[in-house]
Amino acid sequence: MQAQRHSKQRDAILENLCSRYDHPTAEDLYFSLKPQIPALSLATVYRNLAQLESDGKIIRIESGTTKRYDGNINLHYHLTCLDCGGVFDIFLNDDCGLCQKAAESFDGKIVSHSVLFTGYCPSCSKQAG
């Protein structure tokens, strides 16, 4: 296995992702970084997101058709708004014993977990209900 080389593009992608809280798609990041790195290719964004994810530096959110990414790797959950389609963070103090209970009732090995809520975000729930 070869050493991973440093790259401006990967740095920029990670930095951009960690500085925002809207859980962008690969394309969102691409357009966000394009002014800063005009020669950037969308393929490079996908490549680096995959790499950063397998390195455990970012999180992939499986929400609907398009994958979204999160630079916050601390334990937290997400909610997809049925109205605006946005993805929002939900911070709990712990996992509510979910992993322990799951480990007790499942005859396999649990490595990680993710929770995806659906509902209405603060803004949309105030407007309509």
Added chain:
Amino acid sequence: MQAQRHSKQRDAILENLCSRYDHPTAEDLYFSLKPQIPALSLATVYRNLAQLESDGKIIRIESGTTKRYDGNINLHYHLTCLDCGGVFDIFLNDDCGLCQKAAESFDGKIVSHSVLFTGYCPSCSKQAG
């Protein structure tokens, strides 16, 4: 809005899905039903899965690239095996207070939730670890 009509295809899809526990993809169901309904079209499978899902009769599992479906609509969670790629059921008695805690700490409205564990299924965890 027009009334939903009955169709053999939809019946067969729902029945097939409810009789199995492997969380098949649309294509899995298509090939499974093809001998029984030779004229079946893959588009029909997709159409009916979407309809059954919006009717609340089945559940869609967002696991990786391909959507999978589950005929069991009772509360339970899933685990994706990192080894074999299969999706397995995890039954807990309740949601461990997840929804309540989330509602308390989130200024929006929560409608539903899903939990996806990753790890190793019983069979794969016995073989390797």
Added chain:
DNA sequence: TTCGTTAACGATAATCGTTATCGTTAGCAT
């Protein structure tokens, strides 16, 4: 500092799951 190796890049073609289109079929109310 220069050189050689090759990881990573940019551009773009290919892939693949899913959705849309459209002419035909069949469920069901009249």
Added chain:
DNA sequence: ATGCTAACGATAACGATTATCGTTAACGAA
């Protein structure tokens, strides 16, 4: 039986992601 149109089957289109390939640049060794 007849008419209306939801649902069908076949297939084209779509969109997100991945693979390919020639070029560029990171970085260890000379």
